[in-house]
Amino acid sequence: QVQLVQSGAEVKKPGASVKVSCKASGYTLTDFVMHWVRQAPGQRLEWMGWIDADKGNTKYSQRFQGRVTITRDTSAGTAYMELSSLTSEDTAVYYCSRGIIGDYWGLGTLVTVSS
Amino acid sequence: DIQMTQSPSSLSASVGDRVTITCRASQGIRNDVNWYQHKPGKAPKRLIFSASGLQSGVPSRFSGSGSGTEFTLTITSLQPEDFATYFCLQHNSYPTWTFGQGTKVEIK
Numbered sequence: 001q002v003q004l005v006q007s008g009a010e011v012k013k014p015g016a017s018v019k020v021s022c023k024a025s026g027y028t029l030t031d032f033v034m035h036w037v038r039q040a041p042g043q044r045l046e047w048m049g050w051i052d053a054d055k056g057n058t059k060y061s062q063r064f065q066g067r068v069t070i071t072r073d074t075s076a077g078t079a080y081m082e083l084s085s086l087t088s089e090d091t092a093v094y095y096c097s098r099g100i101i102g103d104y105w106g107l108g109t110l111v112t113v114s115s
Numbered sequence: 116d117i118q119m120t121q122s123p124s125s126l127s128a129s130v131g132d133r134v135t136i137t138c139r140a141s142q143g144i145r146n147d148v149n150w151y152q153h154k155p156g157k158a159p160k161r162l163i164f165s166a167s168g169l170q171s172g173v174p175s176r177f178s179g180s181g182s183g184t185e186f187t188l189t190i191t192s193l194q195p196e197d198f199a200t201y202f203c204l205q206h207n208s209y210p211t212w213t214f215g216q217g218t219k220v221e222i223k
Contacts, residue, residue: 004158035212045202045214059210095159101149101206103170105158 002026004096004106011112017084020109022096029077030054032099036070036081039108040092048094051079086113117141117208121215127223134190136201138215143183144207150179150188153217154199162201163188190220198222 003025010018022034036048049060051070058070064083072079079096093108118141128134138148146166151159161170163179166186176191190197203215 033210035210037212037214044216045204047212047214050210061211097159100209101147101164102151102204102212103161103164105151105160107156107158 002104004098004104006096006106006109009110011114012086014087014113014115016086017082018086018111019080019082020094021078021080022106023078029072029079030074034079035097035102037095037097038092053079088113117144117205117213119203119205119213119215121203121218123218124216125219125221127221128193129223130193130195132193134193134220136188136218138186138203140184140205144205146182147205147207148186149204151202151204152199153202
């Protein structure tokens with residue numbers, strides 16, 4: 001069955017970067033695009049960006065442009081989202097979601113930014 | 116940017132009740148809306164795609180309707196396992212997504 005297996009929770013200091021992984025299981029990573037979404041405490045879900053896992057093309061939300069990088073390792077069947085220059089406002093649960101219209105999601109990765 | 120306004124933000128209901136949740140889009144988005152159920156510590160689960168398509172394996176008490184700017188998720192005869200948060204997602208502006216703010220369905 002399809003699963004998106006995300007990496008574990010992270011605690012980072014302000015100014016640091018975090019890299020979250022999302023391993024595709026039950027299907028071939030390159031057959032679908034992958035989106036990254038986050039949810040800060042008390043806030044609605046927010047789209048961060050997307051990668052065409054076959055071609056490697058990306059598109060990012062303007063809100064995160066310059067701070068977010070989405071990549072993939074096709075041999076590992078894994079997509080990655082890296083967010084830099086972290087502040088406390090980046091404390092959130094980060095999700096990956098498969099496909100043009102999000103049929104499967106990962107469990108989420110809690111990233112806490114605290115000094 | 117397309118905005119999605121979801122209501123209510125929370126509701127209390129009893130087992131067996133009929134529940135209706137609405138998402139309104141800031142502009143016409145055809146039927147490019149999905150609905151999801153999200154329980155704490157679990158992955159969001161897609162219930163409805165393309166406004167009214169029932170995801171395989173999802174009970175028929177869940178239904179979706181609407182097109183253009185107004186969309187509705189209905190749960191007929193709420194079951195104990197349905198207490199969760201529900202949210203809508205619009206993908207008309209693909210690849211950009213926007214979301215409703217979520218509706219928490221609690222036990223009355």
